[in-house]
Amino acid sequence: MPTAPQTTDELYRALEENDRRPYGRTRTVTAEELVDAAERFADPVPLVHALLELQEAYNYGAEPRKSPVVFARLLTLFDEQPDVFDERLRHTLFWRFKWVAHALRALPEVPLTGLRQWLTEMRDRYEKAGLGLQPYYGQAYQLAAHVGEGTDLAYELWAARPRTGLSDCEACEICERALYHLAAGDDERALRTWEPVLAGAESCQEEPARSISYALLPLLRTGHADRARALHLTGYRACRRSSSMSGEVGRHLEFCALTGNEARGLELLAENRNLFDDVDSPLDLLDFLTGVEVLLQRVDLLGHGELRVAGYAGRTWTVTGLRAEVRDRADDLAARFDARNGTTAHTDRRRARLDRAPLLDALELTLRTRGLDDMAPVAAPAARAAAALPETLPELILRARESDERGHPDATACWARLRTLVAAPDYAHPDDPALGPLVLLRADLLADEASLAGDKDEFDAAAARYEEAASLYDEAGAPGHAVLARACALLLAARVPEERGDGAEAQAAALTAAHAALVELHEKTSGLAPYQEARLLRLRATALGLRLQTSRNEEHIAPVLAEADLLLAFATRHEIDGQISGALMLRASTYALSGELPVAATEIDALLDRLRAHGPAWHLPRTLGLRGRIRLGLKDAQAAHADLTEGLRLASDWPSGTLGTARLHGDLAEACMRLGRPDEALRHLTRSAETELRHGSRTDAFCAYANAAQLGLDLGRIEDCIALLDSLLAEPDVTAGALDDRLVAQLRLTRARALHAGEDLKAAKVEFAALAAESAGWDDDPGSHAMIAAETAVLLAESGEFGRAREAADQALAAHVRAPRYEQLSNCLRELARLQAERQGAEGLAGALAFLADAGRIADEARAANHRARGRGLDSALAYEHGRVNAYAGEYKTALAALEEAVTLLGEPGADENHAGEWAECVRLAAAVEGIYLERPDPARARLDEALSRLTALGHTEETKPLTSLAARLREG
Template identity: 30%
Template sequence: MNVAEIRDALRQTYALPSGHQKVERLELLATAAKAVEDRSLEAEVLLTLVQAYEYGAERDRMPVAFGRLLQIHDDFPAEVGAFSHRIHWQLKWMSYYLVLNPAVPLATIHRWLDELQNRYRQRGHSPRPVLDLRSLLAQHLGDDEAAAAAMESSISAPRDQMADCDACEGSGWGTWRVTAGDDAGALDYWTPLIDGELSCAEEPHRVLAKALLPLLRTGRTEDARSAFLRGYSLVRHNVSLRESVGYHIEFCALTGNEARGLEILNEHASWIMKQHEDVSQRVGFVGGVVVLLRRLVMLGHGGIRIGDLTLETTLARLEQEISELCARYDARNGSSVFSERVAKRLAQEPLADRLPLGVPATLPQPAGRAVPIPPKGTDSRLDDLVAEARRLSETRHPHAERAWERVAASELPLPGIVVAEVEYAKALSLVDSDPGAAYDALLAAAESFDRLADTAKGLEARGAAALTRFQTGDQTGGEALAESVTAQAESAYAAGELTSAEYLTARRAGPLMAMTALAQQENPAEAELKATHALLEAELAVAVELAVTERMAMYHDLLARVSLPLGDADGARAHLRAAVTGYLEAGQPWRATNPASLLGELALGSDDPQAAEEFASKAITYGADLVPHGQTAQLSSLLVEAISRQPGRERDLVGAALTAAARWDGLSEPDTLHNTFTAARAYHRLERHAEAAALFEDVIPRVEIPYDAPVIAMTRGQYGASLGQLGRHREAAEQFLQGAELVQNDADQRAMHAELAWSAAEALQYSGQTTEALAAYQRAAALWTELGQLTPRIRCLRSAAWLLHYMGEPDSEEHPDAERPGVAEMRAVLTELEELAEHSPSEEVLAELTETQQQLERMITDSFDEYDDVD
């Protein structure tokens, strides 16, 4: 190849994406350039090759090319002098990658660092970047004192043209502090990058990934979630940032988002297999993957396949690989510091049970994984199991049934009374699924208790049977049995055979039947409501007299639910508060969940969102994973609604909505999606557009599920606005156009249609789709005309005029006297405003008239050199 051919081929490589193909092309050109006599050309090719190695994740191949580059720089200073700055800039970065490469001996690294220092000193450059690299090497060697001394000297040294950008320097300083175990110090250095004050080509991409766990460890949970949502989209599929992808996978593994981590891993499955890449990036990526895979295997998901292998097999291979890579670093460094740090990373325990990150991802049920059964044990072990089961039963604990199952599974001989208690627990477990069978089983259990002379348990079981019989439709039989049980309980209590609590338990069937009868009617009669209310008050009076707190709480709870349809909201609130207090005093906080929830709903209905939030939060706490998942999900939605009605609470709303979305997952897809959209909109209002866009992107394909057309259109508009703020104008235009299409035939949504059309026009313009933008502006102007809205209509017409202006001038030969199209359009707008000012003057008209006059003057004198953002 001759010089011209090489230059032409070099220009073509600039359009190639980073990767091995680009590297191979440039290596061929470097060989060809060495054969010609143009050393400037060879230097340019080598510099381009070095950058391709860097961004193609093949940085360990940089030194050979750089050695040749320095040689021709020194031998041919006149020819290569124009590239001197670039060469010494890249020399710094090449030295950085040498430090990270375990294949490079320490002596070689020191030699290159000395070479860098000498060359910088000769040219009068600051030692700042050299000292930074010496600190990095000391960090790798575990010499904290030397690392600190070098870094502090680097920070205090003057900045010059060879210093890294502020963003890169801040990133390195934070990494130094994390390595030293100082999360807070690291975050201090990283704050300008996390907050968006500093940025560059690969920052804050890297910092957002590295800061995930430090943010979580320092209690900044919401900031950690934000960093994930913003950061993952920046590093996704970027081979030169695969270490950062590994940090995101690790974060998922340690925050209860193992399924999301597996999704990310599947997206980058091709990276799992060994490829030619720099080792430090490999360790960073694989380390995060191993943290995830260990977690998944521990949870019983080792059989899931990724590619051709199971997760368990993949984990074994990657653990072996990372062990070998660590051994290479330890051998190079002469210590075990590196492998110890990696081992500590791989052994991390979860930092959060569940930190919702967006649309929940769900893992399949582990194959062959069952609830563990207690091992065979001794009689003392059985005594412990029985004691625990009885304790849970006495407090009506939701886990009582499971406790009796453990007793039954102990495989030890059970005493007769324990057999009867196990039978009773099994009978109760059938009430919801098969009430007929439950009735028979409850009577059988009662008979067993009778034979064992356990009067209290026998009456309790018969009372439960009476209620079950009533629920099956045999109301007469149920009432008769309940009356019989109550009579027997009164006699036994009078004889001292029952405690107060046992007596109240035996007679509860009657009041509960009355409540069941009300629940079976859509609109029960007032007389029946009052009768039930009186019955409950009577039972409450007995419970108060006998000082049985749990029963007092239960009857307050039931009275509240009868008071509401009777129109006594204040009375209902008083009963609900008493119920909450009573359940808590009785040591049954999970039973306080329902009355606290209802108090929250009443507060929200009374336009007191702060009280509603307080009650909903307490109800969730009371439930503490002991109430059904659906109930917790409902409470979470109540909390979201309460927070959403309080201005300025968007940041809190994000967390509440994403938590609600996670709790609805698997129960209700519309609720899952709605709450995720709620979080996205909260981020949008906070102007946290990267986070908003990340959430919108996840759920917008399913937006039709929870919403009707106008709300879908509004949602697409919000997503489009966030995309526009991120500079993703083509995607924004698509969202605005789809939203506008949804409401174009809805007479009630004409204003929204016009707004979306206008937004689409602006996005089309910014994305370079000029012809489409012109049509959209004209369409939006027509819509504003229909709505009688002057200002937005005029602004759309002015924008259209500027587009016409820059789309080209008229043919001066065919139409020498023709006015430019944009000028003619702007003049038409001005004429209309002048007429309005004459016949219907207003502040609005005069303001737009003045602005249009000014823009027309600018357009007439415009030289087409630059497009001004005007409307």
């Protein structure tokens, strides 16, 4: 706190500000400082308020040792100066007797006699104050349940009594009753009891998150896996990282462990690593650590004990090491509670949780399906089982070179294995003339590394590796290989402008120069093996194909086809099937790029026939993928879906990641969207993303995941969307700032929109405000800042913060000057005006009209720039909003005039349903203002009758319903 409050008004403002902060150290420390400040005032009332705020911070900050101390001061003040406590403060004081009872239960060092003495104190105080004793019996039951003795009688004494004004909230009491039935082994009755909370009908500070965490396993046991999945997503988000809900986090980890989602559990554990050190409540810590141990035990039993895992600060943990540490600490805590209570209840409950067998082999919890293998560092793709690698080193080297020469997918695994062997300190290269010297093998491995880098669009690095490989090939006496490596370096160097994001013209120029250099290199080289010369011809054709793809210039079509035909003739003459296929594929894709899709389809059909007859079989998946894309272009989504599905099926016969499965999944997602199957599209998008991620293409993976998140949001799968984005934003390269900052911002923006859609306005507001502040510095992209600031303004207005909303709108307007966003900004300003007038009435009219004045200027600018809105016309929408705003403020004559102007601007309703609906809504609101608020029902009915006749004549029956309803209301007076 910069400076201590100097007046009681400043103190109360500081208390209100602190109350808006999330629970945690910042809020707690500030509350402690405010108590110190309040003690300096003569009036004790501010001190009472400050102490109440401090106790709340301790209670929800998981610091049970400090909460009773603060309450003791409050109780002393009450005894000494009862008049200081008005009815509200007195109610709060007696309510918090229960907080202290809970805090004392959470501390094993407090003897059982002390707990019972406190309950006696509570009972005596309640009786003396004339208060009902149901809250006391509720605490007595919770103590019995904690100790594990006398629970049935204690439950009856509590549950049979009527609630009072000091009883726990309905949601909390429902949870306690459900837990009683759960402890008795009656899952069905527990779930029936929980239903009002799980359905959202009852809630409070900690509910429904607390109940959800307990209900997950009963839901699974009773066959409600889908509901358990959905509640896991909502419930976990409500408790993550919260020290006061560490037990709930532990139960979510346990749920993951028992549903085949161990990887998800480790991900959540990493997100909550703060709880190892931040939780000061021994009881909550025991609950959390037991859930952690259930997860770690499961991962260890599955053979992944050496995985790195997040744990206590100060050292690096493996699953096995952290499991042992957690077990020792949790065993000690359970033993301390049992020693205090004189029972074995906590040890028994802990053992029961640890002894549970998995309830499901696999339950897909999130859109991002990951296994424990995915948690390890990215490894080279493994070969399919059918193609076991040779056991001897000479055979492995020969297999690698032979596979590479043919373009066989097995080459990938062979080179990966060789790379590991050669890197070993004790590697000894075979003395075999057929294998060549070690420098030749090192050149081969460098060339393979260059190819892998090129696949990840790391063109600069790939070109450098090829150049280095060429030098080693020269040293090894392999000139043909050296020429090929230099040719590859030439092509990749020409793609560096693409990697840098240079314009299409620069990229096309670089590729033109590269093609000329490749031709020159080819012409001055002799003695190449046929497969090497075919590759060189393929590189020449590829350079021109990439140029066409970049420029889309019709003049660049013929040169590609000419080079492809050269390659085809040469490969046919030398019977090189792989390059014959490559030439035909290049011809088909060239026709597709040039827009001649029927010709492309004919070419690709012929290629598929040839591949099925002559091979190579591993070219089929990519070829089917291209035919699928061509058929999408021909608007035959069903046929495209069939091709792409077949391509995926065939790709599964080959080593993972070698045949473009990520692209096939991405294209299938598009086909599914066109077929109206968005859920299937979502699955393919996430599979595409995870495939890219497994093979190191992280930018492509995050782009695909960003599309999946947006689609999830569009489909209304809000919690799925948020869970996916939370997982992505916790990735190490994101948190370390290694991923493109604009891509990360897009992920965060989608998350903020999802939070908004899910009505978590507080969290959405924080994220939008942060994004608005960051995007203000995007000098190269002011349009995006305008959009983000506009959305932030609307969210602030929805929260009632119209001053801050005005500031955000001004930021959006300033950015709009540099990069106009007419429609988006006009929509935002009109919505801001509506919200302010709706919430504040006449008091907010001036602010609302100021927003509309800005929207009017934007409409004028759009008209001057000949901008045509895609949706509602800006002028008619503005007139309608003037009508609505003035109606909210009670300015009915002005409202009616504006609405009549809107009707005029819209013109006559036609066949378009959207336009007719907009016109009908303007008429309806005008009639409501005129007939109800201006008390002129006759002209209002005439207005409606005329509109109904027009709409009916045009066949717009749905649009007439609101008008008919209003007309009936006006007739009834």
